[in-house]
Amino acid sequence: MLLSISFMATTSGLSMPGPVPVIEALSQPVTGDNASVDPIPVLAYYYIWFDAKSWDRAKTDYPLLGRYSSDDVDVMRQHIQWAQAAGIDGFIVSWKSTEKLNRRLDQLVELSEQENFKLAIIYQGLDFERDPLPLKQIDSDLIYFIDRYATHPVFDLFGKPMVIWSGSWKFSAQEIQKVAEPKRDRVLILATEKNVEGYQRLADLVDGNAYYWSSVNPATHPGYAEKLTAMGEAVHERGGVWIAPAAAGFDARLVGGTSIVERLDGETLRIEMDTALQSAPDAIGLISWNEFSENSHIEPSQTFGNRYLQVLTEVRNAPTPKVSDFDSSAPAGINLGTISRFTALFLLGVLIIISLLKIVIRANRMD
Amino acid sequence: MDLKTLFSVRERITQHPLSNTPAAGLWRNLDRAAIIRFARIAFVMCVAIGLRLWGLNQIGFNTDEAVYSGQAAAIAQVPILKDIFPVFRAHPLLFQFSLALLFNFGVSDLAARLLAVAIGVATVYVVYRLGSLLYGENTGILSALILAVMPYHVIVTRQVLLDGPMVLFSTLTLYFLARYSITEHPKWLYATGIGLGLTFLAKETGIILIGAVYGFFALSSEINVRIRDLALSFFLMVLMVLPFPLSLMLAGGSRVGQQYLVWQLFRRPNHTWDFYLSTVPVAIGLLVIILAAAGILLLRREGSWREKLLGWWIIVPVVFFQLWPTKGYQYLLPIAPALAILAGRTLIRWLSLEVKVFKRQSINTFWIRSILGGIMIVSLLVLSGQTIQPGISGTFIAGTGGVPGGREAGEWIKQNIPAESTILTIGPSMANILEFYGYRQTYGLSVSPNPLHRNPSYQPVNNPDLEIRTNNIQYIVWDSYSAERSSFFSERILELVKRFNGRVIHTQSVTVTLEDGTQVEKPVIIIYMVHP
Numbered sequence: 001m002l003l004s005i006s007f008m009a010t011t012s013g014l015s016m017p018g019p020v021p022v023i024e025a026l027s028q029p030v031t032g033d034n035a036s037v038d039p040i041p042v043l044a045y046y047y048i049w050f051d052a053k054s055w056d057r058a059k060t061d062y063p064l065l066g067r068y069s070s071d072d073v074d075v076m077r078q079h080i081q082w083a084q085a086a087g088i089d090g091f092i093v094s095w096k097s098t099e100k101l102n103r104r105l106d107q108l109v110e111l112s113e114q115e116n117f118k119l120a121i122i123y124q125g126l127d128f129e130r131d132p133l134p135l136k137q138i139d140s141d142l143i144y145f146i147d148r149y150a151t152h153p154v155f156d157l158f159g160k161p162m163v164i165w166s167g168s169w170k171f172s173a174q175e176i177q178k179v180a181e182p183k184r185d186r187v188l189i190l191a192t193e194k195n196v197e198g199y200q201r202l203a204d205l206v207d208g209n210a211y212y213w214s215s216v217n218p219a220t221h222p223g224y225a226e227k228l229t230a231m232g233e234a235v236h237e238r239g240g241v242w243i244a245p246a247a248a249g250f251d252a253r254l255v256g257g258t259s260i261v262e263r264l265d266g267e268t269l270r271i272e273m274d275t276a277l278q279s280a281p282d283a284i285g286l287i288s289w290n291e292f293s294e295n296s297h298i299e300p301s302q303t304f305g306n307r308y309l310q311v312l313t314e315v316r317n318a319p320t321p322k323v324s325d326f327d328s329s330a331p332a333g334i335n336l337g338t339i340s341r342f343t344a345l346f347l348l349g350v351l352i353i354i355s356l357l358k359i360v361i362r363a364n365r366m367d
Numbered sequence: 368m369d370l371k372t373l374f375s376v377r378e379r380i381t382q383h384p385l386s387n388t389p390a391a392g393l394w395r396n397l398d399r400a401a402i403i404r405f406a407r408i409a410f411v412m413c414v415a416i417g418l419r420l421w422g423l424n425q426i427g428f429n430t431d432e433a434v435y436s437g438q439a440a441a442i443a444q445v446p447i448l449k450d451i452f453p454v455f456r457a458h459p460l461l462f463q464f465s466l467a468l469l470f471n472f473g474v475s476d477l478a479a480r481l482l483a484v485a486i487g488v489a490t491v492y493v494v495y496r497l498g499s500l501l502y503g504e505n506t507g508i509l510s511a512l513i514l515a516v517m518p519y520h521v522i523v524t525r526q527v528l529l530d531g532p533m534v535l536f537s538t539l540t541l542y543f544l545a546r547y548s549i550t551e552h553p554k555w556l557y558a559t560g561i562g563l564g565l566t567f568l569a570k571e572t573g574i575i576l577i578g579a580v581y582g583f584f585a586l587s588s589e590i591n592v593r594i595r596d597l598a599l600s601f602f603l604m605v606l607m608v609l610p611f612p613l614s615l616m617l618a619g620g621s622r623v624g625q626q627y628l629v630w631q632l633f634r635r636p637n638h639t640w641d642f643y644l645s646t647v648p649v650a651i652g653l654l655v656i657i658l659a660a661a662g663i664l665l666l667r668r669e670g671s672w673r674e675k676l677l678g679w680w681i682i683v684p685v686v687f688f689q690l691w692p693t694k695g696y697q698y699l700l701p702i703a704p705a706l707a708i709l710a711g712r713t714l715i716r717w718l719s720l721e722v723k724v725f726k727r728q729s730i731n732t733f734w735i736r737s738i739l740g741g742i743m744i745v746s747l748l749v750l751s752g753q754t755i756q757p758g759i760s761g762t763f764i765a766g767t768g769g770v771p772g773g774r775e776a777g778e779w780i781k782q783n784i785p786a787e788s789t790i791l792t793i794g795p796s797m798a799n800i801l802e803f804y805g806y807r808q809t810y811g812l813s814v815s816p817n818p819l820h821r822n823p824s825y826q827p828v829n830n831p832d833l834e835i836r837t838n839n840i841q842y843i844v845w846d847s848y849s850a851e852r853s854s855f856f857s858e859r860i861l862e863l864v865k866r867f868n869g870r871v872i873h874t875q876s877v878t879v880t881l882e883d884g885t886q887v888e889k890p891v892i893i894i895y896m897v898h899p
Contacts, residue, residue: 038890039845039861040871159865236872239898274888280874318879318887320847321771323429344690348578351683355581363594 040281041157042316043120043243044083044298045212045288046091048104058254058293064300070104073111079289079299080115086298086309087316090118090157092164092210092243092285096125096133097141112154119154121145122192122210126167139179142187150186158241158282164190164210169198177205188241195227196234203234208241214287214296215250217261218271225275232279244281246272247288248308251295266311269298273315286312407508408495415491415515418751419484419525424477427774430796432527433803434824436479439466440803445474447786447806455618456824457627459611461568462532476774479527487524490535490704491515497542498708500549501673502716509740510711514704516747518754519650523697525755526769530697533570538704540566541680544580548587548672553596560600564607575687576701577604579679586679587672626823635820638694643685647699652750654743655710662713669716677705714740770800770848776875776892777804780842783873790842791834791863793849793856795825797892801844810840812863813849813856835867836899843869843895869895 048070055067068075083091093108095101112119123141125133142163155161168176168191180189188207193199199209211231218224228244235242249263261268276284290299298308428436437452442463454460469478494514499507514520524531540562547555559580566573584592615623648656663674681702688698714736777800780790788807792798795811802809814827821827834840843864850857863869875892 038847039857039864039893040874040890159868236870236896239868239870239896241870270885270887274876277874277876277888277890280871282871314881314885315887318881318889320851320889320891321877321879323770323848340690340692344687347690348575348683348687351578352581355578355585358585359581359592359597360594362588363592 040277041089041118041283042087042286042312043090043092043118043157043283044088044286045094045122045291046079046108047094047288047290048101048108049094050290055292060251060254061292061295061297061301061303063290063292064302064305071107073107076108076111077115080111080117082300082306082309083289084115084117086312088286088289088312089283090120090154091289092120092122094122094124094166095145096123096137097144102144109149109152109154113152117154118157120157120162120164121155122164122166122212124167125165126170130167130170132167132170135175135179142179142183146183146186158188160186160188162188162190162241164192164243165206166192166212168192168202168206169194173202173205176202180205190241190243196230199231199234203238203240206240208243208282209235210241210243210285211245212285212287213245214247214291214294215252215257215259215261216245216247216272217259218268218275225278228275228279232281236280241282242279243283243285244276244279245285245287246276247286247296248272248298248311249296252293255293257294263304263308266307269308269311270315273312404504408492408511411495411508411511411515412488412491414512415488416484418516418521418748418755419487421752421755423480423484423525426769426771427777428476428527428800428803429770429773430799432476432479432769433799435463435527435529436466436470436474436476437799437803438463439470439479440474442467443470443474445470448474448803451802451806451808453623453824455615455623457822458529458570459568460614461565462529465532466527476527480525483524483527483531486531486535487520490520490524490531490538493535493538493542494704494707497538497545497704498711500542500545501677501708502712506708506711506715509715510704510708512744513652513655513707513710513747516744516751517650517652517655517703517707518747518751519647519652519700520703521751522650522754523700528697529570530700533566533573534700534703536562536566536569537573537576537680537701540576540580541676541704544583545673545676548590548676551591553593553599556592556596556600557603560603561607564604567604567608568611572698573701575683576680578687579683582683583672583676583679587675589672623823626818629819635692637692640689642694643689643699646696649750650696651703651706652743652747654739654746655706658713658739658743659706659709662709662717665713665717674709677709680705710743714743770797771877772846772875772891773797773800774804776844776873776894777801779873779875780805780807780894784842788842789840790844791828791831791840791860792844793846793853793860795822797844797846797849798825809844812860813853831863832866835863835897838899841897842872843867843897844892845895846892847889848891864895864897867897867899869897872896 050068050070052067052069055062065075065078070076080091090112091108093105095105109119111117123138123145125138127133145161145163149155150161152161165171165176165180176191183189184207190208190210191199191202191206192212193202193209194211194213209231211228216224232242232244246269247261248266248269250259250261251257253260263269273284286298288294288296288298290297292301298312300306300309434452434456437448438454438456438460440448441452441454442460443449466479466482469475469482472478491511491514495507495511497507498510520534523534540559543555543558543562546552547559563574563577563580566576584590584597663670663678684699684701688694691698717732717736780801781804784805784807786806790798790801790805790807790809792801792809792811794813798809798811801807810828811825812828812831814825815821816827816829828834828840831840843860845857845860845864871893873894874890875894876888876890878886879889880886
């Protein structure tokens with residue numbers, strides 16, 4: 001159970017716009033000990049770039065935890081606990097090497113280890129103007145990451161830590177190869193291509209693909225499901241890891257976007273989760289935990305409360321169909337098997353013998 | 368021509384020429400009675416057929432259905448399947464041979480289930496004949512109707528299981544036995560022996576009914592049995608049974624037979640002692656059981672060998688399988704026809720009730736019987752309807768008997784992965800299903816290397832790491848059904864997936880309806896390709 005009231009006390013020092021509503025506990029958190037919960041991990045894109053001032057720019061909704069700083073350890077811990085309770089297995093952390101982000105990543109890694117939570121990295125290969133970062137910087141950032149975390153257990157999702165190269169479509173195959181090739185024995189490097197052709201361009205140079213498709217409207221986009229399935233097949237043909245996207249909604253008009261995808265009270269999230277699953281993903285990339293500028297966040301917020309964690313919990317907790325006597329050989333109960341088995345046979349034998357005797361005696365009398 | 372004229376014309380045409388002679392009148396009455404009788408039994412049969420066909424093949428086979436159909440395919444020499452499924456496994460092969468005849472025209476799960484349905488419907492007819500023989504036409508009709516709508520019988524006879532055929536032959540045996548008891552003509556005793564033999568050939572557990580036959584004769588002094596006839600009847604039963612051990616021996620499968628015997632005798636219990644108590648009475652219908660028992664008391668004055676016969680047919684399987692530690696939902700099915708007849712008898716023959724309020728008074732029970740009978744039939748019908756409901760609601764897969772997603776995953780495998788591939792699943796149950804639909808060799812990780820702890824049909828994978836490293840296994844399948852039963856082997860198989868860079872190549876989901884009515888896709892089977 002999520003105890004939000006006690007948490008409110010610990011965050012009372014944060015800058016908040018007003019009284020914080022109490023978040024209702026998720027009634028049936030998804031637990032790891034439920035063996036029938038499917039083993040396809042759900043990983044939410046997670047941003048650690050927030051300062052108190054970040055909330056003044058291009059936001060229409062705010063976290064229920066207040067206008068937090070990503071430095072706040074209590075906020076991070078609460079995020080992890082909420083995410084776990086809703087069935088999220090880990091975060092895909094947006095990162096590139098800066099002093100601030102490195103500090104926050106360290107903190108997140110430490111907390112994740114404590115909470116038995118998984119992490120992957122989405123490396124921000126493009127700058128604020130959406131231009132590619134210099135290769136040298138990318139190279140040194142990834143070396144920093146590998147040296148620091150390559151063997152850390154929180155990154156152990158697919159055998160090796162997973163690094164998603166955001167904006168891979170802006171780089172040539174030679175550039176990707178130059179940076180990725182020497183590192184692929186330590187980490188999995190995934191492209192973020194937007195279609196099959198894009199992935200095939202890099203297929204031999206990367207370990208898979210994670211498509212960040214936050215703006216798709218499942219109700220109106222023709223061939224949405226087919227596109228994801230085709231991408232999944234293309235990636236798996238090369239033995240790669242396929243991270244399929246699923247979002248709760250989208251509205252980035254304040255940061256230059258034009259399209260809006262309505263949330264429809266969770267229907268969009270449900271459809272996108274279903275569609276992502278149909279593409280046979282190795283993991284679902286949930287867009288997003290806290291991308292408030294694009295309004296794709298599922299983190300409890302002033303506008304939506306914890307509605308989207310509830311929806312996610314329902315989806316993840318959806319009951320597995322039960323089949324009675326599925327495995328009729330499965331043992332159960334106390335092992336008195338042999339004794340009662342011979343008792344049954346013995347009694348049957350006794351019944352037959354006594355009955356036969358009686359029949360014979362009666363027949364003789366008749367004669 | 369007005370209505371009045373029309374009636375008078377028809378009267379002239381149909382009545383007058385016939386009603387002039389007594390013989391013609393009798394013929395007409397008999398004809399009407401026959402038509403009514405035919406209409407009543409036709410109605411019962413239609414109900415039986417309808418309930419068993421409704422949404423029959425919406426979900427693919429469960430593991431037992433896959434095994435029996437796989438055996439039938441092996442007998443029919445269906446390529447690939449004949450190499451995957453051994454002909455000889457735990458049970459005799461009468462039903463599988465019948466199924467093989469169908470599979471000569473092509474392997475089809477629908478055809479197999481239609482055969483099971485036909486056998487179930489035939490049992491309903493035999494119950495009609497048996498009920499009529501013992502207690503009259505009305506009891507026969509009502510008993511057949513009870514069995515036609517009984518969820519226990521409906522559920523089992525919609526599946527490709529051996530219990531349906533076994534119950535057909537055991538009920539036929541009961542019918543022969545009743546005929547013998549009425550006529551004391553030896554031919555019916557011989558037929559009883561043949562019936563018991565067929566019961567065994569359908570499923571070997573049916574042989575316990577020999578205890579019911581002898582127990583009945585022993586306690587029914589009014590039935591005369593000659594030892595010579597009884598011995599000949601036993602001989603005929605043995606003669607019927609003989610082809611099975613002989614064919615097993617000739618095919619070199621006697622060692623397999625011994626292994627099965629050892630396994631059956633020493634395997635661990637698969638359910639707790641209260642398994643039948645908690646599952647079977649509701650499926651039979653509580654009212655059916657209550658009425659059957661009440662009839663024994665209320666109609667004790669007209670008690671005869673008939674109740675003893677039906678009683679033995681119930682007591683022997685119940686006691687035996689309650690003691691027998693390996694339990695299965697359908698094992699008690701042979702008692703269903705006897706219970707249906709006893710319940711039908713109570714409703715038809717319990718004519719009056721004596722009340723001692725002021726003075727001893729006898730009241731007509733027609734309305735009580737009608738209401739009880741109506742409630743019973745409607746409740747059984749509703750329960751059967753619910754259990755075979757198409758679609759999956761909440762956490763309960765109704766008695767459709769199948770495994771949701773199994774067929775679709777198997778067919779995907781058949782179409783998408785190379786022919787010589789080998790697959791590893793969590794347990795043998797899913798392996799059977801994927802083998803039947805996927806035509807690929809599949810092993811279960813949970814199969815014990817200890818022969819005493821495994822079904823001899825299954826081959827263990829002693830060192831899965833080695834098998835994957837040496838590329839003998841290329842695909843791993845996780846499924847939620849097996850995972851729920853064994854979290855240990857679920858975790859082990861996922862460890863193998865991780866260790867050998869398993870990548871999801873197919874996700875089989877089923878649509879489940881949540882409490883609020885929304886529908887979501889739930890992954891139930893996930894196929895990984897491993898990369899050692």
